[in-house]
Amino acid sequence: MLSFSREVKEEIVFNDFDYQCEKAILCAMIKIIGTLSLSQSGLSLVLRTENAKIASKLHKFLKDLYQPHIEFLVSRKMKLKKNNVYILRVSKAREILDDLHLMEGIGIQNIPDQRLLETDDQRRAYLAGVFLSSGSVNNPDTSNYHLEMSVNEEDYAYFIEGLMNQYELNAKVIKRRNKFVIYLKSAEKIGDFLRAIGASQSVMNFEMTRIDRSMANTVNRWNNCDIANEVKAMSASTAQIEDIAYVIDKAGIEILDAKTRQVALLRLDNPELTLNELADVYLQTTGQTISKSGLHHRFQKIKEEAQKLRQMENE
Numbered sequence: 001m002l003s004f005s006r007e008v009k010e011e012i013v014f015n016d017f018d019y020q021c022e023k024a025i026l027c028a029m030i031k032i033i034g035t036l037s038l039s040q041s042g043l044s045l046v047l048r049t050e051n052a053k054i055a056s057k058l059h060k061f062l063k064d065l066y067q068p069h070i071e072f073l074v075s076r077k078m079k080l081k082k083n084n085v086y087i088l089r090v091s092k093a094r095e096i097l098d099d100l101h102l103m104e105g106i107g108i109q110n111i112p113d114q115r116l117l118e119t120d121d122q123r124r125a126y127l128a129g130v131f132l133s134s135g136s137v138n139n140p141d142t143s144n145y146h147l148e149m150s151v152n153e154e155d156y157a158y159f160i161e162g163l164m165n166q167y168e169l170n171a172k173v174i175k176r177r178n179k180f181v182i183y184l185k186s187a188e189k190i191g192d193f194l195r196a197i198g199a200s201q202s203v204m205n206f207e208m209t210r211i212d213r214s215m216a217n218t219v220n221r222w223n224n225c226d227i228a229n230e231v232k233a234m235s236a237s238t239a240q241i242e243d244i245a246y247v248i249d250k251a252g253i254e255i256l257d258a259k260t261r262q263v264a265l266l267r268l269d270n271p272e273l274t275l276n277e278l279a280d281v282y283l284q285t286t287g288q289t290i291s292k293s294g295l296h297h298r299f300q301k302i303k304e305e306a307q308k309l310r311q312m313e314n315e
Helices: 004-013 019-033 052-066 093-099 120-134 154-165 187-196 200-224 226-231 233-250 258-269 275-286 292-314
Strands: 034-039 042-049 070-075 085-090 135-137 147-151 172-176 179-184
Touching: 004 052, 004 120, 004 135, 004 200, 019 034, 019 042, 019 052, 019 093, 019 120, 042 052, 042 093, 052 070, 052 085, 052 093, 120 135, 120 147, 120 154, 120 187, 147 154, 147 187, 154 172, 154 179, 179 187, 187 200, 233 258, 233 292, 258 275, 258 292, 275 292
Parallel strands: none
Antiparallel strands: 034 042, 042 085, 070 085, 135 147, 147 179, 172 179
């Protein structure tokens, strides 16, 4: 079964992008997963990813835009059964980096040139490239909603945070070990971000799973609270009165402690009252407060005494 992160990435990969958006995605991905390599054949650009479909999309973008020679390698990681790493070794490195305004001295600059982020579509595509390179998002059936992307440089992390917050996502940055992590915690904001980067089907799956989970939690809360007891108030009251009467008949009310005895007598006098109403009468009668759970606990004690007495009678 695909992880939700991989599902999102593979949906983005199958989207169509225009020329300018392809450049924006490439710019982000080269910055995050790219390195420069100098050999006898000259300067080459090396890109690494653990997702074969992302590697294939990178190959297509580079061929569409620059027609370089690309050596496609697979590194098989046997240790701990980790994923394969797909490596693209790309010629025309200087031409590509110059065109994307990424060359800085002998390395790749942190902050992208604003000419690559002029339109809303370009900015969304750039964020899609960041997520494809270093993003992860929890499966929506978990209770802890979390999306994050990690980079090596602090200024670059805050640049991405700012870009995301142009869409009112309330992104934050935290340092974790040697990485800077840009993250979202709100389910609503995660959905907005996934929609912004072109993962609309994943958003739908995310929202449906979240709604199903929310509904299930709501139903559970209803089942676990006193609303259900209120609906069944009369039948519960009848059962309580039967238990009280049995205890009094077989052992006498003195077998109950003082507080439970008081509750039992109030129930006999007020068979029609709900637990809320009975708590009010208890306060008026004794001057002391008792919660619904406290009443429930007392009736449970009476029920247990009645069960013991019935068991003794049947033996």
